[in-house]
Amino acid sequence: MARVPLIQEQDHPEFADMIEKFRAGRRGRLINIYRMLLNAPPLAESWFNHSNTVRWKTTLAGRLREIVIIRMGHLTGSQYVLRQHVPSLALADGLTVEECDALADWRGSRFFSERERSALTYTDVMTRDIVVPDAVFAEVKRHFNERQIVELTVLIGTYNMNARVLQALQLDLEPPAP
DSSP, X not given: OOSSOOOOGGGOGGGHHHHHHHHHHTTTOOOHHHHHHTTSHHHHHHHHHHXXXXXXXXXXXXXXXXXXXXXXXXXXXXXXXXXHHTTHHHHXXXXXXXXXXXXXXXXXXXXOOHHHHHHHHHHHHHHHTSSOOHHHXXXXXXXXXXXXXXXHHHHHHHHHHHHHHHHHTTOOOOOOOO
């Protein structure tokens, strides 16, 4: 059970415009993360804008973004992130369910290109160790240009933040879509 109340939109007509923006950007639903964040409306809005920028306004391919996000879900034990992305968002960006499952222990899998594996190593190190060794960064640099490195780094950092907030506040999983 969530540690803070999930805002009920009918109780807060003052949030109607913001809620409509969130709903439009999230497949027509006001998902729990925004219902929780609406306890602090300016943070809810900035979170939404930042998340949309990280996901939709970068040069990273959707498949790579989903690989990193799902790996983050596994590394941090964030069932909320995993349920949001697997299978619907991941499949829409070209992953298979088998590849999504393999991200729990990707090193032993037969999936993922050399480029994707460099991003996965970077994700693992940034999440587990925080300090990125030069050798890991050099491998990332072989596969990504400077803009993509910044985008990848911010994506990983963003989903680390997401997972930590979700875990600390014990956000409830979404009910199944109707």
